[in-house]
Structure formats: C-alpha cells, structure tokens
Amino acid sequence: MARAHGEIVGWDRHRAAVDDLQRQLAAMPPGAPVRLAKRTSNLFRPREANPVPGLDVSRLHGVIEVDPRAGTADVQGMTTYEDLVDATLRYGLMPYVVPQLRTITLGGAVTGLGIESSSFRNGLPHESLIEMDVLTGAGEIVTARDDNEHAELFRTFPNSYGSLGYSVRLKIKLERVAPYVHLRHVRFGTLRELIDTLRQVLQERSHAGEDVDFVDGVVFSRDESYLVLGSWSSTAPYTSDYTGQEIYYRSIRQRTEDYLTTLDYIWRWDTDWFWCNRAFGLQRPAIRRLVPRRYLRSDVYGKVIRWENKHGYFAALDAKRGKLPRERVVQDVEISVDRTEEFLDWFLDNVPIEPIWLCPLAVRDHDHGDQPWPLYPLKRGENYVNVGFWSTVEIIPGRQDGDVNKDIERVVHELDGHKSLYSDAYYDEETFWSLYGGETLAKVKQKYDPDGRLPDLYTKAVKRR
Numbered sequence: 001m002a003r004a005h006g007e008i009v010g011w012d013r014h015r016a017a018v019d020d021l022q023r024q025l026a027a028m029p030p031g032a033p034v035r036l037a038k039r040t041s042n043l044f045r046p047r048e049a050n051p052v053p054g055l056d057v058s059r060l061h062g063v064i065e066v067d068p069r070a071g072t073a074d075v076q077g078m079t080t081y082e083d084l085v086d087a088t089l090r091y092g093l094m095p096y097v098v099p100q101l102r103t104i105t106l107g108g109a110v111t112g113l114g115i116e117s118s119s120f121r122n123g124l125p126h127e128s129l130i131e132m133d134v135l136t137g138a139g140e141i142v143t144a145r146d147d148n149e150h151a152e153l154f155r156t157f158p159n160s161y162g163s164l165g166y167s168v169r170l171k172i173k174l175e176r177v178a179p180y181v182h183l184r185h186v187r188f189g190t191l192r193e194l195i196d197t198l199r200q201v202l203q204e205r206s207h208a209g210e211d212v213d214f215v216d217g218v219v220f221s222r223d224e225s226y227l228v229l230g231s232w233s234s235t236a237p238y239t240s241d242y243t244g245q246e247i248y249y250r251s252i253r254q255r256t257e258d259y260l261t262t263l264d265y266i267w268r269w270d271t272d273w274f275w276c277n278r279a280f281g282l283q284r285p286a287i288r289r290l291v292p293r294r295y296l297r298s299d300v301y302g303k304v305i306r307w308e309n310k311h312g313y314f315a316a317l318d319a320k321r322g323k324l325p326r327e328r329v330v331q332d333v334e335i336s337v338d339r340t341e342e343f344l345d346w347f348l349d350n351v352p353i354e355p356i357w358l359c360p361l362a363v364r365d366h367d368h369g370d371q372p373w374p375l376y377p378l379k380r381g382e383n384y385v386n387v388g389f390w391s392t393v394e395i396i397p398g399r400q401d402g403d404v405n406k407d408i409e410r411v412v413h414e415l416d417g418h419k420s421l422y423s424d425a426y427y428d429e430e431t432f433w434s435l436y437g438g439e440t441l442a443k444v445k446q447k448y449d450p451d452g453r454l455p456d457l458y459t460k461a462v463k464r465r
Contacts, residue, residue, distance in 0.1 A: 005082065005083055005086045006063065006083055006084075006085075006086025006087040006090070007062055007063070007083070007087070008062070008063055008064070008065065008066065008087060009062035009063065009064055009076070010064065010065070011064060011065065013059075013062070014060075014062075014064045014074075014076060014169065016059075017059035017060050017076070017168075018060075018133075018141065018168055018169075020056075020059060021055060021056075021057065021059075021060070021135065021168065022141065024055050024056060025055065025135070025139050026139075031451055031453065032453070033453050033454070033455075034055070034135075034137055034139070034453045034454055035054045035055070035454075036054050036055050036057050036162075036166060037054030037055060037056050037057070037058075055135075057077070057078050057166070057168075058078070060076040060077050060078045060079075060168055061076055061078040061079050061080070061083070062075075062076050062079055062083065063075050063076070063079060063083065063084055063087040063088075064076060064169065066087055066088055066091055066093070066174075068091040068092075068093060071093060071173060071174045071175070071176070072130065072171060072172065072173055072174060073087070073088055073093075073095075073171070073172055073174055074169060074170075074171050075106050075169070075170050075171075075172065076168065076169060077105065077106065077107030077132075077166060077167040077168045077169065077170060078105050078107060079105060079106050079107075080102060080103045080104065080105055080106075081095070081098050081099060081101075081102060081103075081104050081105070081106065081109070082102035082103060082267075084106055085098060085263070085266055088174055089177070089262065089263060091174075092176060092177055093174040093175065093176060093177065094174060094175060094177050094262070094266070095125070095128065095172060095174060095175075096118060096122040096123075096125070096127070096128035096172070096173060096174070096175055097109075097114060097115065097116050097118050097119055097122050097123070097124060097125045097127075097128065098114075098116055098118075098266050099114035099115065099116055099125070100116060100267075100269040100270060100274070101269070101270055101273075101298040101299075102267060102270050102297060102298060102299065103298065103299040103302075106125070106167075106170055106172070107166065107167040107168075107170065109125040109126075110125055110126045110129060110132070110157065110158060110167060110170060111157060111158065111159075111160055111161055111162055111164075111166070111167065112159065112161055112420075112421070112422055113125075113158070113159055113376060113420050113421075113422075115332070115359055115361055115386050116214075116216075116359065117214035117215055117216040117228070117230060117359060118213070118214055119359060119360065119361035119362075119386075120202055120215050120360040120361055120362055120383070121205070121213075121362075121364075122175075122364055123361065123362065123363055123364030123365065124158070124361065124364075124373075125172075126157070126158040126373070127363070127364040127365055128172050128173040128174075128364075129154075129170060129171070129172055129173075130145070130171040130172060130173060131143055131144065131145040131154075131170075131171045132144055132154070132157070132167045132169060132170040132171070133167065133168045133169040133170075134150075134153060134157065134164070134165040134166065134167055134168070134448075135165050135166045135167075135168055136153075136164065136165040136448040136449060137164070137165055137445075137448060137449025137450075137451070137452070137453040137454040138448055138449060138450060138451070138453075139453075141168060142448075144157065152443075152444055152447075153165075153444060153447075153448055155368070155372070155373065155374065156374055156375055156437070156440055156441060156444045158373050158375060158376060159373070159375035159376040159421065159436065159437075160375055160441065160457060161421060161457060161460050161461065162454060162455075162460065163441070163445065163449075163454050163455060163456055163457040163460060164441075164444060164445060164448055164449060164454065165448060165449070165454065177232070177262050178232035178233055178234050178262065179233075179234060179235075179236075179261065179262060180232075180233040180234070180235065180236040180239065180259055180260065180261055180262060181213075181214065181230045181231065181232065181233065181259070181260050181261075181262060181265040182210075182230065182231045182232075182233040182236070182257065182258075182259055183228055183229070183230050183257060183258040183259070183260065183265075184207070184208075184210070184228070184229045184230075184231075184256065184257050185226050185227075185228055185251075185252045185253075185255065185256055185257065185258070186207070186226060186227045186228075186229060187224070187225070187226050188224075188225050188226070188227070189223050189224070190222075190223065191219070191222065191225060191341045191344050191345065192341060194217065194219075194225045194226075194227060195337065195340055195341045197227060198215070198217070198227060198337060198358075198360060198385070199337060199383075201215060201227070201229065202215070202337070202360055202362075202383050207229050210229075210231050211231055211232075212229045212230070212231060213230055213231050213232050214228075214229070214230030214231075214265075215227065215228070215229060215230070215359075215360055216228050216357065216358060216359045216360075217357075217358035217359075218249060218252055218355050218356070218357060218358065219344060219348075219354070219355060219356040219358065220253070220354060220355050221348075221354065222345075222348050224253075226252050226253070227358075228252060230265065233259065236259035236261075237259065238259055239259050239260055239261055239264070240258050240259065240260060240264075241264065242260075242264065242268055242271055242272075243264070243267075243271050243293055243296065244293055244296075245285065245288060245289065247271075247272055247275075247283055248268045248269065248271065248272065249269075249272065249274060249275050249355065270297060270298045271296045271297070272296070273298045273301045274357060274388075274390065275355060276301065276390055276391070277296075277301050279391075280301065280304065282296070324394040324395055324396065325394075325395045325401070326392040326393060326394055326395060327392060327393050327394075327395050327401050327402065327403070327404050327405070328392050328423075328424065329351065329353060329389060329390075329391060329392060329393055329404050329405060329408070330389075330390045330391070330423045330424070331388070331389060331390075331405070331408060331419060331420070331423055331424075332386055332387070332388045332419070332420040332422070332423075333386070333387050333408070333412045333417050333418065333419045333420070334361070334378065334384045334385070334386050334387075334417055334418045334419075334420075335384060335385055335387060335412065335415055335417040336382055336383065336384055336385075336415075336416065336417070337360065337383040337384065337385050339415045339416070339417070340358075340385040340387065342415060343387060343411065343412070343415055343417070344356070344387070346411055347387070347389070347408075347411075350407065351389070351393065351404060351407075351408070352393055352394075353389045353390075353391045353393065356387060356388065356389050357386075357387070357388035357389070358385055358386070358387060358388075359385065359386040359388070360383060360384065360385050360386070361378075361383075361384050361385075361386055362378075362381075362382065362383050362384065363378050363379070363380045363381075363382070365380070374437040374440040374441075375436055375437040375440070375441060375457075376418060376436070376437075377418075377437065378418065384417075402424070402426055405424055405425075405426055406426045409425070409426060409427060413431075413435075418435070421436070421457075421460075421461040425461045425462045426462065427462060429458055429462075432458050432461070432462060433458065436457060436461075441456075441457060
C-alpha cells in the first residue's frame with residue numbers, strides 16, 4: 001500500500017521493522033559483508049557492484065513520532081527529508097538543518113555531511129542529534145548518546161559514511177518556524193566586498209536593520225556575486241513559486257527581495273538541482289513547458305546521471321562529434337571565511353565552472369574541545385564557507401581525467417580547508433587518514449566492526465572510484 005508523505009509510522013511499526021532487520025542479519029553467513037540494499041543514492045561517486053545481497057531497509061523510511069512540546073522527533077534512518085519536513089511542519093517545526101535535496105535521508109546526512117543556509121547558526125545535521133540506534137558491523141543494534149557507554153561511536157559516526165554502521169533510528173531536535181521567509185538579494189561587484197559583508201552578517205546576525213536567520217550566496221562571476229539573506233516572517237505581501245516555469249537561481253539576479261512559504265524556501269534549490277538541470281535543457285522555456293512538475297526534481301535528474309554513468313551514451317555521442325572528453329567536478333569544500341576569497345580567486349582563474357554556491361557554517365558544539373567531531377575536524381569558534389561547484393570540464397590535451405579534482409584537493413589542503421566525501425576523491429592513503437580522523441576511526445571501528453564486515457572509509461571514499 002502506498003505510504004503518504006509525512007506519515008507517522010509509530011513505535012509498533014518501527015519495532016517490527018527493526019525485528020525484521022535483525023532477522024535478516026541473523027540469516028547472513030558469519031563474517032559476510034554487511035551492506036544495505038538501496039536502489040538510489042545522493043552520492044556522486046560510482047557504487048561498486050556487490051554480489052552479496054544487501055539488507056532490506058525499505059521498512060525504515062518513516063517518522064516514528066514528533067513531540068511538539070519537547071521540540072523533538074524520532075525518525076527512522078532511511079527517512080527522506082521530504083517526508084521528515086512534511087511530518088514536522090504540521091506542528092510548526094522543522095529540523096535545525098535541512099539539506100537542499102528532497103531525497104537526502106536523515107541517516108545519510110548524519111553519517112555523511114549535510115548543510116544548508118541555517119548552518120551558520122545551527123551547524124551540521126549531526127549537531128542537533130540527541131541519540132541514535134546504530135546497526136554496527138558486529139551485527140548489534142546499540143543506542144549511542146553523548147553521555148553513555150557508546151559516546152565515542154556517537155562522536156565518530158558523522159562523516160563515517162557507513163564504515164561504522166547504519167542508523168536505524170535517530171532522535172533530533174527541532175526548531176520553531178514562521179509561515180514565510182523574507183529574502184534579500186544583496187549584490188556585490190567584488191569578492192572582497194562580499195566576504196566583508198558576510199563577516200559582518202555572521203558576527204551581528206543582522207543586516208541593514210533586519211535579523212538574519214538564513215544565509216547563502218551565489219558567485220556568477222568575479223564581478224557579480226550575491227548574498228541571499230533570509231529572515232522569518234509572519235506575513236508576506238506575496239509569495240513566489242519556483243516549482244514550475246520560474247527558476248529560483250535566476251530570480252536572485254532579477255529582483256532585490258522575495259517572499260517564499262517556509263516549505264518552498266526549504267526546497268527552493270531542489271526543482272532545478274540548483275542550476276544543474278540546465279544540462280538537460282530544462283531551463284529552456286519550450287522544453288520546460290513539456291515536463292510535468294512532478295518530474296522537476298533532483299532525484300529524477302539523479303537517475304538520469306546514474307544511467308549515463310553506467311552506459312556512457314552521451315559521452316560516446318560527444319566523442320563521435322569530435323568533442324573533448326570531460327572530467328566530472330562535483331564537490332563541496334569548506335574553507336575558513338578568512339581564506340574564502342583566496343580560494344575563489346584561484347578557482348575562477350583555473351576551473352571553468354559557474355555559478356558557484358556559498359554557504360557559511362560554524363561548529364555549534366562548544367562543549368567537546370576545539371574539534372568535537374573527529375572525522376571532519378572543523379574548529380570550534382571558526383566561521384567556514386562551504387563552496388559548492390557541480391559540473392564537468394573539458395580534459396584538455398596533456399591532462400588526464402581527475403587532474404582538476406586533484407588540483408582542487410591540493411589547494412583546499414594548502415588553505416587548511418576540508419572536502420566532503422560524497423563525490424570523487426583522490427588522496428593518497430596517508431594524507432587521507434591525516435585529514436579524516438584515521439587513528440580515532442581505527443580505534444572505534446575495531447570496537448564496533450572487529451571483523452571488518454563494513455568497508456573502511458578510505459576504501460569507500462577513494463578506492464571505489
């Protein structure tokens with residue numbers, strides 16, 4: 001039977017789903033690799049075919065309970081943010097951070113990294129996590145909290161990408177929302193002006209006399225960039241709709257302010273996959289009018305990309321036309337705000353990709369030392385900017401596939417930045433472990449996956465390319 005978006009599944013159905021998962025696990029041969037049977041993914045690195053059947057987690061995709069008084073939600077690990085938001089908004093609540101794409105799962109955002117325009121005040125999704133039930137590589141389900149015997153797993157789980165286990169239940173904090181978001185599009189003629197204003201906004205949490213609740217930005221060129229400053233609003237003189245013919249990112253250049261419902265603000269980037277669906281011609285009015293709204297979604301575009309990665313149809317067609325082969329450059333990197341201008345200057349000189357997305361963030365946790373999350377060691381008290389760029393570039397004669405990504409890794413490292421691991425990575429093993437909590441992860445993995453039934457993080461992020 002079809003399940004309604006935002007359906008509350010309840011504790012009885014959740015316990016039955018967990019019991020089923022444990023039965024599947026018990027039926028596996030001892031020492032067999034543990035993996036999930038997933039048909040879709042928001043990762044952008046190729047997934048290796050695996051002859052071993054995965055665990056069916058299709059029953060772990062709902063919201064268990066929302067507690068509006070406590071401002072919390074218990075959520076199954078495979079629940080998409082689309083379903084989670086539908087369940088919480090009816091109570092006037094939303095997760096502290098909602099990543100931009102509808103089908104990112106809560107479990108995926110915690111074991112990986114999610115980010116959005118509230119991250120400058122709320123950090124990353126795992127920082128609003130209260131506790132979680134984790135299926136470990138040892139085949140156990142343990143409840144990890146910051147104050148129990150599994151606290152080390154709780155702290156090491158973010159950015160582990162399934163190398164320590166899989167979350168089957170997560171309890172998260174929620175925040176109160178207003179019905180609308182008021183947007184101001186502030187244009188800059190130089191990168192220096194943009195970064196200086198961003199510093200001011202991050203320090204004061206306001207701009208031109210109005211509180212700022214959300215911040216992101218777009219660089220269209222060296223002399224045209226924008227900060228998009230969002231503020232909660234109880235009223236709106238109008239609301240815009242970017243789920244059909246109108247395109248959100250173009251509106252940033254076309255108007256100085258805008259109003260969206262909270263729901264439409266949350267998913268403002270999903271309809272056009274930021275701007276990436278232009279590769280399919282879907283930003284041409286004549287083509288766009290032919291496509292039903294239900295297909296203007298990031299998960300639909302993702303299926304097209306995965307089909308192309310598997311079959312290489314369009315790459316072969318370009319080769320027949322005499323075009324140069326192309327390298328995929330799909331990355332998000334975190335650079336301190338003080339060095340973001342330096343990175344953008346290098347990027348604009350060396351990588352022919354535009355636009356570029358900017359999203360500031362800071363570690364929210366101030367109680368666990370200078371680097372409270374060891375596998376992605378952002379420093380407490382430091383403001384960072386997530387710089388996102390997603391496209392392909394020509395492989396010019398004398399260069400090889402991967403060279404541009406390697407250049408980016410080198411520069412990010414030189415600037416003391418960090419790179420997300422959802423896409424292609426090329427680090428050598430020694431460098432990788434020095435950047436992504438090698439000693440800590442090895443210690444925790446030995447405890448929770450002593451037989452190595454889950455692939456290690458380097459294997460998942462780098463070797464399977």
